[in-house]
Structure formats: structure tokens, C-alpha cells
Amino acid sequence: MEKIKKVLFPFLIPVIVLAAWIYATQLGKVPSSLLPGVSSVGEAFKRQIENGQLIQDLGVSLGRVVKGYAISIILGILLGALMGMSKSMWHLFHGVTTTIRQIPMMAWIPMIILWCGIKELSKVVIIVIAAFFPIMTNTLGGISSTPKEYIEVAKLYKLSRWKTFTKVYLPHAIPQIFVGLKLGLGTSWMAVVAAELIASVSGIGYRLSDARNMMRSDVMIVCMIVIGLVGALMDKIITLLFGVLTPWEKKGKAV
Amino acid sequence: MADTILKIEHLNKTFEVDKEKIDILKDINLEIKAGEFITIVGHSGCGKSTLLKIIGGLVEYTDGTVERNGKKVTEPGTDCGMVFQEHRLLPWLKIKDNVAFGLDGVPQDEREKLVKEHINLVHLDGFENVYPAQLSGGMSQRAAIARGLVSNPSILLLDEPFGALDALTRIQMQREIQRIWKEKKTTMIMVTHDIDEAIYLGKRIVVMSARPGEIKTILNVDSAAKNRGSADFAYYKKKIYDHFFEDAEDAPEYII
Numbered sequence: 001m002e003k004i005k006k007v008l009f010p011f012l013i014p015v016i017v018l019a020a021w022i023y024a025t026q027l028g029k030v031p032s033s034l035l036p037g038v039s040s041v042g043e044a045f046k047r048q049i050e051n052g053q054l055i056q057d058l059g060v061s062l063g064r065v066v067k068g069y070a071i072s073i074i075l076g077i078l079l080g081a082l083m084g085m086s087k088s089m090w091h092l093f094h095g096v097t098t099t100i101r102q103i104p105m106m107a108w109i110p111m112i113i114l115w116c117g118i119k120e121l122s123k124v125v126i127i128v129i130a131a132f133f134p135i136m137t138n139t140l141g142g143i144s145s146t147p148k149e150y151i152e153v154a155k156l157y158k159l160s161r162w163k164t165f166t167k168v169y170l171p172h173a174i175p176q177i178f179v180g181l182k183l184g185l186g187t188s189w190m191a192v193v194a195a196e197l198i199a200s201v202s203g204i205g206y207r208l209s210d211a212r213n214m215m216r217s218d219v220m221i222v223c224m225i226v227i228g229l230v231g232a233l234m235d236k237i238i239t240l241l242f243g244v245l246t247p248w249e250k251k252g253k254a255v
Numbered sequence: 256m257a258d259t260i261l262k263i264e265h266l267n268k269t270f271e272v273d274k275e276k277i278d279i280l281k282d283i284n285l286e287i288k289a290g291e292f293i294t295i296v297g298h299s300g301c302g303k304s305t306l307l308k309i310i311g312g313l314v315e316y317t318d319g320t321v322e323r324n325g326k327k328v329t330e331p332g333t334d335c336g337m338v339f340q341e342h343r344l345l346p347w348l349k350i351k352d353n354v355a356f357g358l359d360g361v362p363q364d365e366r367e368k369l370v371k372e373h374i375n376l377v378h379l380d381g382f383e384n385v386y387p388a389q390l391s392g393g394m395s396q397r398a399a400i401a402r403g404l405v406s407n408p409s410i411l412l413l414d415e416p417f418g419a420l421d422a423l424t425r426i427q428m429q430r431e432i433q434r435i436w437k438e439k440k441t442t443m444i445m446v447t448h449d450i451d452e453a454i455y456l457g458k459r460i461v462v463m464s465a466r467p468g469e470i471k472t473i474l475n476v477d478s479a480a481k482n483r484g485s486a487d488f489a490y491y492k493k494k495i496y497d498h499f500f501e502d503a504e505d506a507p508e509y510i511i
């Protein structure tokens with residue numbers, strides 16, 4: 001029974017939605033200009049794959065995400081760890097980061113475009129801003145909640161500050177850092193699509209806005225579904241990576 | 256005296272809480288010889304853990320002198336290991352790496368040798384590659400003892416190490432620590448709130464008074480008292496209870 005739940009339940013809602021979609025379009029209750037039929041969306045998807053456009057769009061968008069996300073991982077973990085381990089760093093940065101974090105990612109886009117143009121740089125900068133904060137705040141949370149008992153053990157064995165970081169603070173923070181990495185990847189993906197929607201000549205977000213201009217609702221739906229699925233896939237990859245990197249998390253009391 | 260390993264003279268300790276100084280330890284004087292097993296009993300909050308941490312160099316003191324191996328204590332050192340009530344093994348390190356935690360900077364092959372030797376000492380062979388979450392409470396404390404002894408310190412401090420264990424495991428671990436003490440000849444200083452444990456293990460028992468922590472008396476336990484069923488054992492037990500409740504009106508009659 002558990003197994004059935006695990007395998008079938010995730011598909012239950014998609015199937016219902018699909019059925020409702022087919023029902024609404026087949027019976028002609030909803031005009032195809034508002035909601036194209038499943039088959040025409042399927043054909044649009046096939047076309048997009050065959051002419052290589054979808055892959056190319058995704059490649060462009062993902063390339064931007066990889067660059068921006070990598071930068072925000074480095075900056076986010078670095079600053080989060082510094083703030084978590086040093087009181088003076090915390091006082092120096094906490095007020096500023098808390099304030100900047102309140103500005104929605106969309107509100108950055110106009111100024112970023114003004115400063116960085118509409119080429120690659122602006123997309124990467126927007127992703128960095130979007131992904132940096134969840135990574136930084138979660139790293140900070142994980143580092144600063146390290147039990148003082150463990151830190152005392154490190155002190156007892158006279159570990160250097162760096163060794164204390166790598167052997168005590170960092171492993172303790174890893175589960176929460178991964179929460180930040182997940183959130184950050186999600187926001188990176190959303191940020192790149194948003195940025196491409198607003199100003200771009202390439203990428204999956206651009207394809208969506210281009211389809212809107214051409215009144216191609218089938219292509220728009222293809223783009224939306226692909227954006228959702230790719231985001232979910234990236235989320236899954238991070239979850240798997242977390243499992244590999246924290247072998248101690250799974251082991252329960254066995255002996 | 257050549258074989259004095261720990262010397263505490265006129266040690267006072269205050270903690271500042273809300274800008275107010277609170278006396279925790281008052282005029283502690285204690286001299287311990289190499290190879291002794293000392294147990295410390297006292298009410299909870301009387302400063303036992305603080306005293307051990309001062310000896311271990313984890314807590315600063317300003318008033319009085321504390322000398323470990325003839326040197327004034329200013330910081331932790333490899334000559335002094337420590338075991339806490341919670342095992343404090345790092346959940347992300349395998350048992351062998353937890354045991355090796357106290358060997359930072361020791362060359363690889365020597366480190367491996369020491370780790371193997373001490374895992375064997377505490378009878379955890381075969382558990383080198385498991386994580387702490389997979390061990391029972393007693394086994395975790397064994398690993399913690401191995402970590403505390405791995406650098407072959409001359410002193411091992413034990414802060415209520417068996418306090419969280421069930422009664423049977425506790426008695427088993429008391430035997431184990433005695434065996435290890437005899438084998439390694441390490442000077443051991445153990446804080447406990449279990450009076451039976453204090454009598455069973457201690458060659459001398461330091462009895463502390465409640466706040467501020469002072470040494471009330473130090474009892475020499477002769478070896479005849481080591482049998483838990485003996486009259487001597489009961490005698491020491493009563494003596495310690497009397498010290499604890501000497502101020503109290505209702506002297507407990509349930510002791511023996």
C-alpha cells in the first residue's frame with residue numbers, strides 16, 4: 001500500500017488536471033485562443049524539440065543560471081559563515097543585508113538593466129542577487145546554531161579556527177545550507193525567466209514573451225511546463241546531492 | 256612532592272551574571288598524585304563542572320593557582336583529556352575519526368596506530384566505521400573515553416560521564432573505567448552525583464558544599480569498602496549523606 005502511494009500519488013493530480021484540460025477543450029466549452037487543446041500543445045512541443053529551439057533556449061537560460069548560481073553559492077556561504085562565526089562580522093553586515101533583502105528581485109531589474117545593459121551580465125547579476133540571500137541566511141542560521149558543546153570539544157583539542165570551521169561548524173550547517181541551496185536554485189531559475197521576459201533576445205523566458213507577441217498560446221504553455229519541470233528536476237538533483245554528501249544523516253539507531 | 260600531578264591552591268571563581276558577581280567556587284585547595292582516582296560529589300550547581308573545566312583549561316580563572324604537571328594552567332593541552340555527560344561525539348564523523356579528533360597534527364601512521372589501540376582499549380573493535388547515531392548510549396561513552404585518552408594524557412577528567420545511562424549499563428561502565436584506569440594508569444578525576452559510584456571508583460572522595468562550592472571534606476576510601484554489599488561501603492555512604500544533609504533538619508533515614 002505504501003508503495004502504491006509512493007508511485008501513483010505524485011501522478012494523481014497531473015492526471016486529473018490533464019483530464020479536465022481535455023474535457024474543457026474537446027467539448028468546445030473553452031475557445032482554443034484562450035486554452036489550446038492538449039494535442040496542439042503536444043505538437044508545439046514536438047516542433048520545438050525537432051527544430052532544436054527548445055534545447056537551445058534551455059541551454060542559454062541554464063548557462064546563465066549556472067554562472068549566477070555558482071557566484072551566489074560562493075558569496076552566500078562565505079558571508080554566511082563569516083557572520084555566523086564572528087560577532088563583529090555579524091554586526092557589520094546584518095543590518096545592511098536584512099535591509100537589502102527586503103527589495104523584491106523584480107524591483108532590481110530596472111536598475112540592473114540600466115547599469116549592466118541587457119546582455120549576459122545583467123541576467124547573471126539578477127540571478128546572483130536572487131540566489132544570494134536564501135543561501136547566505138541559511139548558511140548563517142546553520143553555522144550560528146552549532147551547539148556550544150561541540151565548539152568546546154574543538155577548543156579542548158586546540159583545533160585551529162579553520163579546522164574548527166571545517167570539522168565542526170560547516171558539517172553542522174550542511175543540512176541548512178542545503179535548504180538555502182534549494183531555495184536559491186529555485187529563485188535563480190525564477191529570476192532568469194523573469195529577466196528574460198523583461199529584456200532579452202534569447203532563453204526560455206524570451207521564448208515565452210516572443211510567443212505572447214505572436215499570440216501562440218500553445219508555445220507559451222510548452223514554455224511554462226518546461227520551466228516548471230526543469231525547476232523540479234534541479235530541485236531533485238540538489239536533494240540527491242545532499243543525500244550523498246551527508247551519509248551520517250540517514251543512519252538511524254541500528255545497533 | 257615529585258609525583259603531584261595536579262595542584263590547586265586558593266582557587267576562587269566568580270561568574271558575572273547581569274553585571275552581578277556570583278561566587279561559584281570558594282577557596283578550593285586540592286592536591287592530586289599521579290595515578291589516583293578521585294571522585295567529586297556535590298549538589299547540582301555547586302560548580303563541579305566549572306572546576307573540571309578550569310583544570311582542563313576550558314574556563315578561565317583569576318584568583319588562585321592551578322598547576323597541571325607542574326605548569327600553570329592557561330589553556331587546554333594534550334596532557335589532559337575530558338569526557339562529558341553527553342558523549343559529544345560529532346555526528347558527522349565516523350567513530351574512528353571522532354576518536355582521532357584529539358590527534359590534530361599527529362602524523363598519519365602514528366594517528367592510526369593510536370586510534371586502533373584506543374578503540375581496542377574501550378572494546379569497540381568493529382565499530383570504527385559507523386556513525387555515532389548508530390551506537391547505544393554506553394557505546395557512545397566508550398568512544399568518548401577513547402577520544403579522551405587517545406593522546407595518552409596523564410589526566411582524564413570525567414564530568415558525570417555515566418549520568419545519562421541506565422542503571423545496568425552504568426554499573427558495567429563503572430567496571431570498564433576501573434579496568435581502563437588500572438590498565439593505563441591515567442590519573443582520573445570524576446564528577447558524579449551517584450554516591451555509590453563515587454565510593455566504588457574513588458580512592459579519595461571530594462565532597463563539595465552547595466553554593467558557593469567549597470570542599471567540605473575529602474574522604475579516603477580504603478579498599479575494603481569497594482564491595483557494594485559490604486558494611487564499609489554503607490559506612491561511607493552514610494558519611495557522605497551526613498555531609499550533604501548536616502544543615503538540614505530532617506536527616507534522611509532512608510539511606511542505608
Ligand SMILES: Nc1ncnc2c1ncn2[C@@H]1O[C@H](COP(=O)(O)OP(=O)(O)O)[C@@H](O)[C@H]1O
Pocket residue numbers: 270271272279297298299300301302303304305306
Ligand atoms: N559561563 C557561565 N556563566 C555564568 N554562570 C555560569 C556559567 N557556567 C556555569 N555557571 C553557573 O555556575 C554554577 C555552577 O555550574 P556548574 O559548574 O555547571 O555546576 P555543577 O556541574 O556542579 O552542576 C551554576 O549556577 C551555573 O549556572
Ligand SMILES: [Mg+2]
Pocket residue numbers: 303304305414
Ligand atoms: Mg555539571
